[in-house]
Amino acid sequence: MVSSDQLPKNYDFAEVEERWRGTWRDEDHYFDRNSEKPQFVIDTPPPYPTGNFHIGNALNWCYIDFFARYKRMKGFNVMFPQGWDCHGLPTEVKVEELNHITKNDVSREEFRRMCRELTEKNITQMRLTLRKMAFSTDWSNEYITMKPDYYGKTQLSFLRMLKNGYIYQSEHPVNYCSRCETAIAFAEVAYEDRETQLNYFDFGGVEIATTRPELLAACVALAVHPEDERYHSLKGRKMKVPIFGHEVPVIQDTAVDPAFGSGAVMICTFGDKQDVHWWKQHNLALRKAIDRQGKMTEIADTYQGMTAAECRTAILADMKSLNILNRQERLAQRVGTCWRCKTPIEILSERQWFVRIKPDEIQKAAHQITWYPEHMLRRMENWIEQMEWDWCISRQRIFATPIPVWFCAKCGDMITPDEKDLPVDPTLVQPDHACPRCGGNDFIGEADVLDTWMDSSISVLKVTGWDGKGVPPFFPAQIRPQGHDIIRTWAFYTILRSVALTGQKPWDEILVNGMVLGEDGFKMSKSRGNIIVPEEILLKYGADALRQWAAMGAATGSDIMFSWNDVVAASRFQTKMWNIARFVMIQLEKEGFDKNVPVTALADRWLLVHLSDTIQAVSDAMECYQFDVALKAIREFAWDTLADNYIELVKGRLYTGNESRKSALLVLSTALDSLCRMLAPFTPYFAEECYTNLNKGASVHSQPWVSFTYDDETARNEGNLLVQVVAGVRKYKHDSGLALNAPLGRVTIYAPHTVNDEGDTGRTLNADVHWRTDAAQLDRAVTDISFNRAVIGPVFRKQAQEFMAAVRALSPDQLENPPKTILLEGNEVEIPENAFTPKFSYIEEGAKVDVITVGDVIVTIVKSA
Numbered sequence: 135m136v137s138s139d140q141l142p143k144n145y146d147f148a149e150v151e152e153r154w155r156g157t158w159r160d161e162d163h164y165f166d167r168n169s170e171k172p173q174f175v176i177d178t179p180p181p182y183p184t185g186n187f188h189i190g191n192a193l194n195w196c197y198i199d200f201f202a203r204y205k206r207m208k209g210f211n212v213m214f215p216q217g218w219d220c221h222g223l224p225t226e227v228k229v230e231e232l233n234h235i236t237k238n239d240v241s242r243e244e245f246r247r248m249c250r251e252l253t254e255k256n257i258t259q260m261r262l263t264l265r266k267m268a269f270s271t272d273w274s275n276e277y278i279t280m281k282p283d284y285y286g287k288t289q290l291s292f293l294r295m296l297k298n299g300y301i302y303q304s305e306h307p308v309n310y311c312s313r314c315e316t317a318i319a320f321a322e323v324a325y326e327d328r329e330t331q332l333n334y335f336d337f338g339g340v341e342i343a344t345t346r347p348e349l350l351a352a353c354v355a356l357a358v359h360p361e362d363e364r365y366h367s368l369k370g371r372k373m374k375v376p377i378f379g380h381e382v383p384v385i386q387d388t389a390v391d392p393a394f395g396s397g398a399v400m401i402c403t404f405g406d407k408q409d410v411h412w413w414k415q416h417n418l419a420l421r422k423a424i425d426r427q428g429k430m431t432e433i434a435d436t437y438q439g440m441t442a443a444e445c446r447t448a449i450l451a452d453m454k455s456l457n458i459l460n461r462q463e464r465l466a467q468r469v470g471t472c473w474r475c476k477t478p479i480e481i482l483s484e485r486q487w488f489v490r491i492k493p494d495e496i497q498k499a500a501h502q503i504t505w506y507p508e509h510m511l512r513r514m515e516n517w518i519e520q521m522e523w524d525w526c527i528s529r530q531r532i533f534a535t536p537i538p539v540w541f542c543a544k545c546g547d548m549i550t551p552d553e554k555d556l557p558v559d560p561t562l563v564q565p566d567h568a569c570p571r572c573g574g575n576d577f578i579g580e581a582d583v584l585d586t587w588m589d590s591s592i593s594v595l596k597v598t599g600w601d602g603k604g605v606p607p608f609f610p611a612q613i614r615p616q617g618h619d620i621i622r623t624w625a626f627y628t629i630l631r632s633v634a635l636t637g638q639k640p641w642d643e644i645l646v647n648g649m650v651l652g653e654d655g656f657k658m659s660k661s662r663g664n665i666i667v668p669e670e671i672l673l674k675y676g677a678d679a680l681r682q683w684a685a686m687g688a689a690t691g692s693d694i695m696f697s698w699n700d701v702v703a704a705s706r707f708q709t710k711m712w713n714i715a716r717f718v719m720i721q722l723e724k725e726g727f728d729k730n731v732p733v734t735a736l737a738d739r740w741l742l743v744h745l746s747d748t749i750q751a752v753s754d755a756m757e758c759y760q761f762d763v764a765l766k767a768i769r770e771f772a773w774d775t776l777a778d779n780y781i782e783l784v785k786g787r788l789y790t791g792n793e794s795r796k797s798a799l800l801v802l803s804t805a806l807d808s809l810c811r812m813l814a815p816f817t818p819y820f821a822e823e824c825y826t827n828l829n830k831g832a833s834v835h836s837q838p839w840v841s842f843t844y845d846d847e848t849a850r851n852e853g854n855l856l857v858q859v860v861a862g863v864r865k866y867k868h869d870s871g872l873a874l875n876a877p878l879g880r881v882t883i884y885a886p887h888t889v890n891d892e893g894d895t896g897r898t899l900n901a902d903v904h905w906r907t908d909a910a911q912l913d914r915a916v917t918d919i920s921f922n923r924a925v926i927g928p929v930f931r932k933q934a935q936e937f938m939a940a941v942r943a944l945s946p947d948q949l950e951n952p953p954k955t956i957l958l959e960g961n962e963v964e965i966p967e968n969a970f971t972p973k974f975s976y977i978e979e980g981a982k983v984d985v986i987t988v989g990d991v992i993v994t995i996v997k998s999a
């Protein structure tokens with residue numbers, strides 16, 4: 135603590151932020167499990183530990199921290215946990231890259247160890263950024279999904295859902311990435327526009343158009359529209375597949391588009407989702423032509439072992455030489471690709487594990503949740519409505535939660551572990567009892583692992599204390615904050631799992647944030663070179679400026695463009711606020727203020743009215759997560775109302791020894807105290823630095839939210855008038871080329887009623903100010919006439935001088951309403967348009983005055999003192 139006049143002139147964010155970071159205690163942010171306060175549990179997104187906390191994360195976390203801090207100040211027992219969603223492909227790929235190996239070069243256990251090690255390192259790095267950003271994380275509720283205490287819960291949830299029928303295994307077509315060698319869920323399929331070739335070839339006399347000739351070996355039927363007359367003769371027939379020679383039936387289906395290609399299509403297992411549909415509908419055979427590595431299988435005969443692409447080239451060449459390739463044309467196509475590596479996905483029929491999707495249950499729970507912004511619920515509804523397949527949860531990878539299941543080698547029965555033994559890796563340990571069905575002692579552990587979303591979709595169960603027994607003690611959470619890009623995954627899966635495991639919705643509210651775009655308005659990407667790293671902003675402008683950008687950038691839920699200008703503006707606001715705070719503290723220190731002094735002066739009451747309005751507006755905005763609205767209101771109050779208007783008005787009073795000085799001091803300290811509290815969620819470092827200086831070492835972060843209210847309609851109206859008049863006269867000074875502190879003579883304000891301004895107006899304007907309620911008595915006089923020589927010259931030529939003299943001789947009334955003609959050397963001549971403009975001035979009580987109007991109020995000004 136320094137004395138106020140020793141407060142540094144400039145706000146040094148780097149010094150202040152580092153100092154407070156070293157002072158604050160983690161314990162102050164711990165959730166209290168025994169608290170009587172209402173709970174506010176946040177289901178924080180667990181980021182993927184890449185090592186870099188990116189700008190999109192930063193936006194998301196700023197929102198979370200804004201309301202976490204706000205809710206704490208409002209008296210809630212807040213849990214702001216921090217999770218890490220560790221498992222998955224990106225880490226596996228990184229480990230392979232860093233160690234120059236493939237996953238098959240080392241044992242599964244060794245590969246997992248390498249993944250864990252890299253993840254630990256990355257988490258350490260990201261924790262540091264979280265701390266620098268001043269997020270009020272509850273580190274006592276940190277969870278790491280690759281740790282046994284977490285993935286043990288994932289396994290427990292798997293077993294529970296297996297038991298209650300939500301999870302089953304089955305051979306079913308799934309989306310499969312042959313590069314990543316794993317099944318993927320529909321939510322992980324990314325769509326890309328590509329150009330491909332449509333090949334027309336002769337299929338035993340019927341022309342078939344296909345983009346996938348390499349699937350010819352997997353052809354199981356031909357399909358035509360039942361009303362397509364061209365193909366009536368094919369009804370009930372079998373056709374021989376060219377090159378391969380197997381026979382397939384001709385089926386009829388109204389889903390065939392007679393206008394596409396030749397109107398006949400071949401059905402392969404599987405070219406696309408439509409094939410899957412027909413395959414089921416018509417109970418067709420299954421021919422697997424492509425294997426898990428993307429290679430042609432033995433049913434592809436001579437093409438066996440080729441990649442799909444090689445096979446395509448070879449088959450087209452063979453069709454050409456057999457003279458059955460009729461023609462080829464280009465075709466624009468939307469291709470489903472792997473979200474991770476962009477390889478086009480194949481649809482393979484595989485034994486996989488699935489979670490049953492019950493759309494009605496999920497819809498019901500989704501509608502019990504309050505969505506911010508509201509329209510995001512529509513996205514969830516759309517996604518649920520278009521669900522056709524169950525959620526494929528098995529992956530053929532390594533760094534993931536093992537599926538806790540064995541199969542008896544003798545009878546094939548499934549054996550699950552005891553819940554008390556979780557977590558288990560069934561590939562490393564064996565069941566501790568014989569097969570209950572056949573008594574066998576030989577078991578095969580399930581080698582497939584779980585989709586990462588199986589881990590992260592129980593985050594809310596984990597933080598609310600789920601132990602497998604019904605509804606957890608702190609369930610449901612109050613809010614889920616997340617990006618709109620993962621509504622179809624994380625939000626969807628979490629609702630599904632919560633309903634399946636507890637029968638309830640996971641949260642009361644969900645807050646969806648937008649994406650951060652680069653300064654050029656495009657999605658940030660390496661190739662565009664428009665990536666902004668939070669660390670760079672932290673270094674240049676500090677955490678508080680970055681946090682302000684996050685709040686102000688856009689309405690919650692909208693995409694937000696990054697802008698250095700906004701960060702600079704945020705940093706300028708801190709400079710301005712620091713100047714205000716420093717001024718106030720210096721004034722307060724000169725003379726201790728009295729908390730019980732009556733606030734009487736109009737300007738003081740007016741400021742309190744506006745402070746009260748601002749607090750109401752900010753509180754309302756915080757309640758519905760409109761951070762841009764809240765911070766904008768704070769800034770406008772601080773910058774315009776407090777600094778530009780109020781402080782300018784009362785500055786003079788503060789330098790007098792008047793009694794009313796105390797009233798201004800009380801108002802200033804109330805305003806600054808309130809501003810610190812309202813800024814605390816947004817700029818925790820800055821607010822702390824100001825507050826602690828203002829309140830002798832107390833922390834703003836342990837204060838309640840500001841609850842000050844003040845109502846005084848008279849002060850609002852009269853104060854607004856006062857402020858407008860002062861602004862009007864200041865503008866007059868500026869327009870007249872006078873300095874703002876230049877002395878004026880008498881200033882008379884003709885207002886509807888007089889105002890007891892405690893002399894503020896006079897001191898501010900440096901003038902002898904009189905408030906009057908009578909009407910202004912003003913005489914108007916013409917003091918000058920400006921002639922328009924461009925008009926007069928050409929018309930009057932040599933007579934121009936005489937014309938001007940004649941005009942000057944007119945009476946003031948005539949000048950104001952000029953006659954049509956004028957007498958010039960005995961002749962009546964016409965006065966041309968725009969020949970002259972009279973200049974008036976006003977005389978008040980014998981003195982020449984300038985007159986301005988502020989609304990309906992007339993203000994007369996005697997310029998010189």
Ligand SMILES: [Zn+2]
Nearest residue numbers: 311314472475
């Ligand atoms: Zn892939």
Ligand SMILES: [Zn+2]
Nearest residue numbers: 542545569572
């Ligand atoms: Zn058995």
